Amino acid sequence: MASLPPSPFDLGRRNLRTLVAMATVGLAMLGLGFASVPLYRIFCEQTGFGGTTMRADPNVQVRQATGHTMSIRFDSNVQPGMPWQFYPEHRTDTVTIGRKDMAIFIAKNMSDKPVTGTASFNVTPTQAGAYFTKIQCFCFTQQTLQPGQEVRMPVLYFVDPKILQDSDNKDTQQITLSYTFYPVEQDKKPS
Known part of the structure; x- marks a missing residue:
């Protein structure tokens, strides 16, 4: 058929x-x-993939790993053309793992007009990002500096003691926390 x-x-x-x-x-x-x-x-x-840090509540309780310290290096950058000076008060700090600590960054607007910026950040080595925990950071909000204004901006952080059990971090002796400030374009009103 x-x-x-x-x-x-x-x-x-x-x-x-x-x-x-x-x-x-x-x-x-x-x-x-x-x-x-x-x-x-x-x-x-x-x-913590790609060096992204963890965030914690200010009331977090962390167990210190007495006798275990780590060097923290602070790096600062501004996008080319942004009229700010931006730098850490101290380039390095030795911290007890699990103990809350604070770093201060200083920013100054070198221009004759207000400038608003926002910071991006990362941690190296990248596998340590899962253990570097920020409690308070200026990178979570936009910062507006008036002409010539200088500010001190704190970062409260700790290194989670779990890093000591991570085989990928067994040789980690220093963590670098790096920030880059970028200008934020303000809404421009038509004239």
Whole structure:
């Protein structure tokens, strides 16, 4: 028995189903593309991936690892063209692992107009990011400095004692906390 050729109605239906399926896949990929940045940020914050530091509540209780210290190096940068001086009060600090400590960074607006900036940060070696925990940091908010204004900005932090059990960090003797300040464009009103 000879088979009948498909009717134009059946071909149109299959083509429509294929079109709908492809459009759905395309929209799903577009949505995933937009969601990838916030999802990646959440992933990094939860795991310390890529040198992202952890955050803790100011009332966090941490057990000190008496007799275990680590050197913390502080690095500071400003985006080229940003009219700020920005530097740590002390370039290095030796801390007891598990003990809360504080570093001070100093920023000064060298221009004749207010400048608002925000800081990005990272930790190296990157595998130590999961154990470097910030309690308070100027990097969580925008900073506006008036012309010539100088401010002292604290960072409260600790190194989680769990770093001592991590085989990936067995040779880590120094952690570098690095900040870069970027200007924040203020909404410009049309004149």
